[in-house]
Amino acid sequence: MKNNEWQLEQDYLDFVYGKLLETQKQVISESDETNENSKDFIKRLSDDLRFNNDSVADNFESLIEVEQKNQELAQLNYKRGWLERQKNNIAQLLEVPYFAKLDVQYPEETEVEQFYIGVAGFTDEEHEQYIYDWRSPIANLYYANNIGTTSYEAPMGEVAVDLKNRRQMKVERNKLIDFFDTTTAIEDPMLLQVLNEESSAKLQDITSTIQKEQNEIIRDTKSDVLLVEGIAGSGKTSTILQRIAFLLYRFRDDLLPEQVLLLSPNPMFSKYIEEVLPSLGEKNPRQMTYRDLIKNQGRTLNIENMEEQLQSHKRTNSLENMKKIEAHVAALSVEDLVFKDLMRENDVVLSKRWMKEMLMALPEETAMYRKLEYLREQLSEYVQTYIAEESRKPYWRDEVQNMSNEEYKMLFPKGMKGNEDDNIEKIAFKVLTKRFQKVRGRINRYEWLDVESHYERATGEFLEAPLSLDQATEYAYLSHLLLRKRDERRVKYMIIDEVQDYSEAQLYYLSQLFHQANFTLVGDGLQSIFRQGTQFNRIQEIFEATGHNVTLRELKKSYRSSGPISHFMKHLAGGEASGIEVIDRPGKEPVQQGFENEAAYIAYLDEMVASRQANYRQVILTKDSEEAIKLSRALADKNESRLVADGESMSFSTKTLIMPVHLAKGLEFDRVIVHDVSATHYQTQRDLNILYTASSRAMHELYLPYIKEPSTFLV
Numbered sequence: 001m002k003n004n005e006w007q008l009e010q011d012y013l014d015f016v017y018g019k020l021l022e023t024q025k026q027v028i029s030e031s032d033e034t035n036e037n038s039k040d041f042i043k044r045l046s047d048d049l050r051f052n053n054d055s056v057a058d059n060f061e062s063l064i065e066v067e068q069k070n071q072e073l074a075q076l077n078y079k080r081g082w083l084e085r086q087k088n089n090i091a092q093l094l095e096v097p098y099f100a101k102l103d104v105q106y107p108e109e110t111e112v113e114q115f116y117i118g119v120a121g122f123t124d125e126e127h128e129q130y131i132y133d134w135r136s137p138i139a140n141l142y143y144a145n146n147i148g149t150t151s152y153e154a155p156m157g158e159v160a161v162d163l164k165n166r167r168q169m170k171v172e173r174n175k176l177i178d179f180f181d182t183t184t185a186i187e188d189p190m191l192l193q194v195l196n197e198e199s200s201a202k203l204q205d206i207t208s209t210i211q212k213e214q215n216e217i218i219r220d221t222k223s224d225v226l227l228v229e230g231i232a233g234s235g236k237t238s239t240i241l242q243r244i245a246f247l248l249y250r251f252r253d254d255l256l257p258e259q260v261l262l263l264s265p266n267p268m269f270s271k272y273i274e275e276v277l278p279s280l281g282e283k284n285p286r287q288m289t290y291r292d293l294i295k296n297q298g299r300t301l302n303i304e305n306m307e308e309q310l311q312s313h314k315r316t317n318s319l320e321n322m323k324k325i326e327a328h329v330a331a332l333s334v335e336d337l338v339f340k341d342l343m344r345e346n347d348v349v350l351s352k353r354w355m356k357e358m359l360m361a362l363p364e365e366t367a368m369y370r371k372l373e374y375l376r377e378q379l380s381e382y383v384q385t386y387i388a389e390e391s392r393k394p395y396w397r398d399e400v401q402n403m404s405n406e407e408y409k410m411l412f413p414k415g416m417k418g419n420e421d422d423n424i425e426k427i428a429f430k431v432l433t434k435r436f437q438k439v440r441g442r443i444n445r446y447e448w449l450d451v452e453s454h455y456e457r458a459t460g461e462f463l464e465a466p467l468s469l470d471q472a473t474e475y476a477y478l479s480h481l482l483l484r485k486r487d488e489r490r491v492k493y494m495i496i497d498e499v500q501d502y503s504e505a506q507l508y509y510l511s512q513l514f515h516q517a518n519f520t521l522v523g524d525g526l527q528s529i530f531r532q533g534t535q536f537n538r539i540q541e542i543f544e545a546t547g548h549n550v551t552l553r554e555l556k557k558s559y560r561s562s563g564p565i566s567h568f569m570k571h572l573a574g575g576e577a578s579g580i581e582v583i584d585r586p587g588k589e590p591v592q593q594g595f596e597n598e599a600a601y602i603a604y605l606d607e608m609v610a611s612r613q614a615n616y617r618q619v620i621l622t623k624d625s626e627e628a629i630k631l632s633r634a635l636a637d638k639n640e641s642r643l644v645a646d647g648e649s650m651s652f653s654t655k656t657l658i659m660p661v662h663l664a665k666g667l668e669f670d671r672v673i674v675h676d677v678s679a680t681h682y683q684t685q686r687d688l689n690i691l692y693t694a695s696s697r698a699m700h701e702l703y704l705p706y707i708k709e710p711s712t713f714l715v
């Protein structure tokens with residue numbers, strides 16, 4: 001039976017593969033032709049578009065012509081973009097044409113229809129569809145994994161069907177490697193195959209083996225806020241990346257990658273995930289760390305770094321300061337505003353008093369941020385007028401004549417038309433504009449408003465550098481309420497990984513700043529290693545209080561770690577009560593080994609470093625950077641290991657990495673060694689979270705060596 005089926009599948013694969021090759025040829029030739037046409041078009045453009053200055057009527061005609069040319073160019077560009085996309089899709093499909101097949105019986109039809117699912121869709125010239133995109137409505141049947149009577153949501157509504165068979169397929173180019181039929185909804189042989197592979201330096205897409213619970217998160221288009229609590233390795237990061245690809249496909253007409261903002265835990269992480277979306281034919285979204293976001297918001301603030309944050313006991317009382325800031329801004333009148341004189345070197349350009357008087361003239365009910373915006377415009381205008389008037393004054397004749405050649409050249413590198421006398425005003429204008437450049441910068445950055453003083457008045461606290469991340473957040477919030485400077489309405493989807501590490505103030509700030517955006521928040525309470533973190537029920541409350549509807553989801557299986565490592569993680573998480581489900585993949589038991597003293601322990605680590613197999617990714621994880629630096633110095637062979645003590649210095653080296661756990665967040669390795677899991681070193685709840693986070697980076701092997709007594713978390 002399988003033989004016959006095998007032949008049928010292989011025949012179909014040959015057929016589709018042939019179609020792909022044929023279409024590839026056509027697309028390439030069409031694309032070459034379009035590129036040539038574009039080049040010609042642009043060449044001709046400059047000749048065609050010489051403005052005719054003879055009469056108004058001619059001018060008008062020229063404008064119409066420009067408009068026509070613009071449209072033609074836009075069409076050409078659109079076509080080029082489309083063909084480029086086609087080319088990429090086909091190239092991808094030629095590697096793996098599809099990975100699944102669905103046999104679907106529609107109610108009123110006699111024949112069973114077959115749908116092949118791949119990383120992209122494929123239709124030939126005659127509009128015959130051979131492969132369906134994994135994000136298309138029908139593909140949901142594959143992921144939802146309900147055999148028999150079921151349904152899927154199509155643009156015209158719910159479609160009831162009978163899913164006769166769901167076939168997972170392993171295909172490489174035009175070769176059928178294997179296939180598995182699922183008649184019950186539980187087995188997943190493809191998944192087990194994939195999970196036994198070795199780790200790679202970059203996260204891979206999971207398109208062909210997305211699990212049901214993950215699929216529900218990926219395809220959710222109903223919730224304002226999707227809050228996902230998932231254990232380590234349960235695919236949270238993979239899921240949000242697949243979700244981004246899904247959203248870009250589903251809303252392709254009005255969602256651009258730059259309207260999606262992904263907040264990532266550390267600078268390293270961006271590199272780790274950078275290949276997933278391109279492998280799905282999508283562009284990466286905007287990506288930054290929370291720290292970068294805050295830095296972009298206000299003036300250049302000196303904020304504590306990640307290491308300082310880890311050690312920091314500076315914390316503000318939940319949302320108290322944020323509320324005080326809101327109350328302060330709400331009650332603010334023009335009299336209360338604190339300004340600074342606008343200075344140029346030691347001269348006052350415009351005084352605080354002038355500023356206040358300008359605002360007094362405005363109707364009281366005008367919103368404060370509008371008043372301040374108005375004032376900024378007035379300041380700019382004042383400076384502009386001053387420069388214009390000043391450059392007409394007679395004293396410039398002498399000044400210009402006394403100018404050296406060098407000064408003159410700096411101002412007008414290409415020289416000037418006409419004689420110097422006629423140009424005095426122009427020269428003066430340029431000199432003054434240059435002199436006032438910094439002042440104009442200060443005006444635009446609102447440096448004349450004393451936000452620091454307002455912060456102190458609002459909260460009763462002083463700003464001392466480096467600011468804690470929370471204080472910087474409060475400051476940024478105050479600036480936002482006063483100035484509404486940055487227009488964040490562009491962001492339609494806000495995706496946050498490791499959400500448990502954000503403080504209440506930070507989450508509140510994000511919920512306010514991106515109020516119009518849809519949020520996807522994923523994290524793991526057990527991996528909370530910053531004191532400032534927030535518990536999941538509070539995260540929910542914070543978003544609900546700001547009027548968002550929150551949908552909760554859980555992911556309870558680790559796809560990263562082998563069975564024995566997952567059992568150990570479950571033990572750390574509190575056993576059965578944690579609800580963790582272990583996929584019992586065979587693997588090596590975690591190794592717990594004690595050493596009498598430090599020297600013996602270091603000798604052991606040296607041995608581990610020396611015995612690393614080629615291509616086996618290995619890491620030693622410490623609690624913080626200081627420990628990592630110390631340990632790296634203590635190891636004998638400096639060539640075989642590599643210290644990573646801050647986010648910038650990290651690169652994907654093949655050596656054994658030594659790094660603090662906060663920088664390993666989100667990453668995974670074949671073999672993990674947790675540094676000194678002894679009783680004195682691992683004792684508090686936070687230590688437990690660190691141990692859990694570190695251990696859960698391991699895919700295949702986990703080592704837990706300790707000096708003298710083991711931590712009670714081990715036994």
Ligand SMILES: Nc1ncnc2c1ncn2[C@@H]1O[C@H](COP(=O)(O)OP(=O)(O)OP(=O)(O)O)[C@@H](O)[C@H]1O
Nearest residue numbers: 206209210211232233234235236237238559560666
């Ligand atoms: N459905 C799946 N099919 C195949 N592999 C999967 C699947 N889901 C997750 N994985 C794999 O499991 C590993 C962990 O995934 P990921 O990093 O997304 O998890 P995470 O929940 O973000 O982990 P952590 O919280 O520990 O950083 C990755 O190697 C990923 O490819």
